[in-house]
Structures are given as C-alpha cells and as structure tokens.
C-alpha cells in the first residue's frame with residue numbers, strides 16, 4: 001500500500017491538508033511542512049486517528065502522567081535550536097542539528113500503528129527519515145551492537161521531571177539491527193506538520209512493532225555501544241517491561257492481558273480488537289528474532 005493519510009481517512013475524520021494549510025489553523029502553533037513527505041510502501045491503509053486524538057491522548061511523563069497533561073503543559077518546551085549528540089562507537093561523533101539528521105526534503109510519510117503497552121492503540125501519519133540514514137551520517141563502527149537513546153533532562157522545561165516517577169532522563173535502546181531496520185524512523189512531524197511538543201518535538205524515535213514506550217520522545221542523545229543499554233521502564237520494573245518489548249499478544253503483561261487492544265477514537269462502544277504479533281509488522285521483522293524465546297526476551 002502506498003497511500004497518504006489524506007486518501008485513506010474517512011472524510012469526517014480529518015481536515016483536508018490543503019484546507020488545513022490554507023486556513024492557517026494555529027491550533028497547534030506549529031508551522032506546516034512544505035510537501036508533507038512522499039508516501040511509503042511501509043504505510044498501513046487503516047484509517048488514521050484524528051489530529052485531536054493524536055495530540056490530546058499522550059504519554060509523556062516529563063509533563064505529567066495524565067493523558068491530557070502533555071498537551072496542556074508541553075508548550076514551555078523550547079524545541080529550537082536543538083541538536084542531537086551522537087557519540088560512542090561512531091567515526092564522526094558530534095552534535096547534529098535536527099535539519100542535518102532529518103532534512104525536510106528527505107521526509108517520508110509513514111502511516112504506522114502505535115500499540116501502547118497499556119493496551120490502547122492508534123494509527124498515526126508520521127513524517128520522518130529512516131534512523132539508519134541518520135546513523136550513517138555519524139558512521140557506525142563495526143564493533144557497535146546497540147543504540148542507546150536519551151531524552152532531554154531539564155526540570156525547568158519539563159516539570160514532570162521534578163517528581164521521581166522515573167529515573168530521568170528517559171532512556172531507551174535498540175539492538176543495532178533493529179535500529180537499522182527500514183521501519184525504524186526518526187520522526188519530526190505528523191499530519192504533514194511539524195511535530196507537536198506533546199508528541200516528542202522536535203525529534204523522536206518511532207519503532208512500530210514494539211510497545212510505544214520504546215518510541216522515545218524529544219531525543220538529545222544517541223550513543224552507539226557494544227553493551228545492552230539501560231532503559232527507563234526496564235530499570236524501574238524489569239519483571240514487567242523488557243528490553244525487547246515487541247508487541248506480542250501471546251505474552252501478557254503480569255498485570256493485564258496483551259491479547260486485545262482498544263483503538264482510540266472508536267468510542268465507548270467501539271469494542272476491542274485483536275492485537276497482532278509484532279503489531280502487524282511480522283512479515284518485515286520476525287526474522288530479527290529467529291530462534292529467540294520471546295516469552296523470555298519480552
């Protein structure tokens with residue numbers, strides 16, 4: 001499927017992008033991006049969630065633990081200038097600007113399912129670039145096996161970091177082959193627009209076959225390493241949140257089932273739908289885990 005969100009979304013569910021731009025709607029106070037990216041063979045043709053859902057039902061604990069907290073409190077985050085430090089086992093360590101890592105001309109539209117470990121899901125039209133290309137700019141060295149990511153740590157701008165709900169900064173990690181997989185992107189936009197703060201502006205990771213907590217927001221650091229990185233949720237509750245965190249309907253969270261999910265926007269009586277292995281991306285990614293016991297490596 002190579003369709004754009006504007007072609008696959010029921011009319012009532014979205015604002016036509018051109019009308020949206022022409023009207024200059026400032027609801028998000030984020031500028032529109034020129035072309036909104038080329039469609040991708042990796043996109044789903046499922047109906048996308050509304051911009052309202054995507055930007056008002058969020059997890060971003062740096063701004064509070066309530067679903068509406070990020071939309072309410074992330075306005076204070078200063079997203080420009082912003083650079084991402086890439087270091088560790090790379091040939092060209094340094095600070096890379098968001099524009100260098102994800103030039104507007106290179107942005108692709110990727111319509112991905114997002115499945116949160118809390119058993120809700122959405123479909124989001126991201127704009128971004130493959131992480132592999134960004135890492136190539138820094139030149140990954142042969143001995144590197146993992147990629148560690150970290151979010152900005154600044155309690156002045158991120159008031160949620162004043163409480164110790166997590167060991168800040170938020171940290172995540174991937175195996176190098178997962179990071180280099182073409183489905184893995186650095187997103188700088190959604191719905192044809194610059195990424196709203198509550199969704200992880202100015203640049204965040206999106207790994208669609210893993211639970212949403214792997215898709216770390218507002219990234220300031222990427223480190224190539226030969227040891228498995230520490231991840232915030234895993235450090236806090238290792239029995240509940242693993243390093244891999246692949247979406248898997250057969251491996252339940254210790255406190256709830258992962259067999260089904262609630263698609264946001266379907267309403268109170270929308271019912272639940274079956275959760276798909278690897279969130280429906282098994283054809284592309286199952287090979288990464290050949291021979292691994294996924295109940296053990298959850």
Ligand code: MTE
Pocket residue numbers: 054057058059060061062114115116117151170198199200211212213214215216217218
């Ligand atoms: N990244 C940071 N820095 N802080 C967070 O609290 N929450 C994660 C992930 N990335 C989180 C984060 C979780 S649990 C989910 S489900 C997704 O972001 C939600 O992304 P969205 O709000 O853009 O839908």
